[in-house]
Amino acid sequence: MWLTNARVFDATGAAARDGRAILIEDGLIAAEDQAGAVPDGVDVIDLAGRTVLPGLIDAHAHVFATPPTPDDGAEPLWPGLTAHFVATGLREALRMGFTTLRDVGSYGDEVITARQAMRYGAFPGPRLLTCGRIVSATAPGGRFFDGMYREADGPDEVRKAVREQVRRGADFVKVMSTGARSVELEDPHPAQLTGPEIAALVDEAHRLGYRVAAHAEGLAGTELAIRLGADTIEHGMYLNQRPDLLDEMAAAGQVLVPTLSCYYGVASGQWTAPLVRLARHNLAEASRTLLAARAAGVPIALGHDWQPFSDAAVELIRLVEHGMTTHEALLAATATGARALGLDDRLGTIQSGKVADLTVVDGDPLTDPVLLRDRAQIWLVLQRGAPVAGAVFDNSAAIAANARTAADSRSVTHTSALSNAGRPRSGTTETPG
Template sequence: MIPAPADRVLVDCAVYDGVGDGVTTDRGIWIDRTGEIRAVGTSDDVLSEARGATVVDMAGAYVMPGLTNMHVHLGLGLPGGMAEAVQRANLAELVLLMADSARQTLHSGVTTVRLVGETRYADFALRKAIDAGAVDGPRIYTAGHALCCTGGHGWDADALEADGADGFRRAVRQQLRAGADLIKVCISGGIAGEHEQIDTPQLTDGEMAAVLEIAHDWGRKVTAHAGPADTIVRAVELGLDCVEHGYELTDDLTRVMAERGVWYVPTITVSRCEQFFIDSGVPGWMMDRALSAGPRHWESLQHALRNGVPIALGSDMPPHAPYDETTATVRELEFMVEAGMPVADALRAATVRPAEWLGAADRIGTIQAGRQADLIALRDDPTRGVSALRTLHLVMKAGRVYRDDTGLTAPRGRR
């Protein structure tokens, strides 16, 4: 991390602000000592306001809001060697493992993450350390432990087991007590559970209703790991806020989701990331299940796109993980566009739309006065194609530079 001066002005930026569809050239961005954006305008206008600030010439670089990844496990432990490493780690080792993933995530241009299942409450300690500036990492919103029934999806990884309505009420309250920003519940089977199938229903209506009741009473949203349409329909009718994966969505279901404002985080990469599974040493049964789910998963995404379901970016793979000569985060966006999402919508799905779901649109997700200076710089224009994100060379969070490949922000004498 490069320490930030009192105030700085980025000049000669080509800005995609997350509000409009295009890029505006010759923009200046005034960032104050707190890491907040004070003003955005022409370079000359901003310079005339920010007298005495350090000037950083961005040399025409494309600047856009930092990315938000809405489906992240910093302590990911897939079946096989990854799970064994996490399970063998003591709490200190686990936090260090997660801190390393957090640092790499931030360097990949992801300045905010939504954690949807960690273990031993290590995520809360890491969030506190990042907020205090002791550790480099993205801004964290976390669900704490995911919740599942006894033997349900994730029971042997990060999920907390419960049974019956009262059991799930208690489990929700335990996450709220720890400081959870949202609640994650597993309502069906999935790819990584050996003794289940994707379409295995795992919660009763009474259990789902209990989770939703307590979370909503406390002002928290609920997102659900879910595969089959019939299980998701029941949860949507009960008031679910968001669906993760949705491997088997239907046209009718996505129409209902759109009408009720239920969000979708497709994680389309997880059913087409064969090399990642090979490199991670996952067992054959998991790889076969994931890849065989791919065609139906793709149809689910297309149903959601066609019917106007609100969609946010989430990779499930580590945000920084190498994938087709880029990162899992960028590849997820490329897949979304390949499935039919307009480029402008894809960019919003990675910036302002997640901020809306998180209730943080007044702080992050756009380049506007009053927002945090979470910025990334690219060589290419992202509004012409999301693959421009492959040209990322600078990452800033709250006004501090965490990556600068070309030395744009270095003091003049050190360039």
């Protein structure tokens, strides 16, 4: 496939360039260069007026089943129905340009089941990484989030908990280095696990080749997570009070996922008054931490947390509103997101040899990032070089209308980039091993 006449943001740190072309072969980016002569025997899509980004990456998401309330009131859900709502959320994430998603905690086996379903072509969705159960100490959160946590006490039990997640098919390990403020009776200021317990968890995960994400609110547990080698720090809103820890993160290459959107969600007033006040306070702390982390050179990745997938890109807007440039925020949603997941050798940038996960936006999100929140502007989404979603799918003739006639039409196979039914080809979503 030959994508031509595009504005390309390659996420390597370079400025976006106009009039570019991308050659896709066997699901990989074969070349990205100035638009020119069309290679023989390839499908051509003219992207004049559009911008190509690496497929967006959400490094911190909770894939919950959140069914709508029927007009005649709520009702009990039949067993298995939640899987359909999980699938709906994942399809929506892909539709909005997110080709890779890291689930940092969900209930039961819903996400692992959905990942396998996508692998077998049951429905299209993002490349999905899951932590299995979150490893925590025995704590109120284990009751509050029943089915999401694996409680463990003592270094040996923590090691066993890590091995259990690997056995379940987890892609990484998540640890509650602190409690969560949203949990009744849980204080996030003391570390939830002890130093020896966190050290055992990180050591066991790394020994087995798995990365560690640490839920980090209070500074005591956050410090342990950073100094004992967690790969990503989730939230970390109070780190502005400890610039020494930010310097250590920058030196070690540990990624911060600030999740600003979650504070907006709680502060919106839908929760109890004390939690709303606390969320507003934490948002101010998180905003200061974002600026301090940026100044210290800490890698920052995008994570929208638990907000609807139809508006996952709102986190990118929040990053810009709180001090990042649009260029930096797009890097957080692409190259640094891939780094957070340990997939930067194959995802996150538009470079030869990388997987051809691409998001095509109608217009220029570098000058107007709000475009990324508009379904109509997410024109085309590709996974491994295959068109799988986008506004163009609402009118399958649109790609055909944009297929440019080459000088020798016999050497070019024009395509609508869709199946005969006008829907995504099945089985295009794969999960890295």
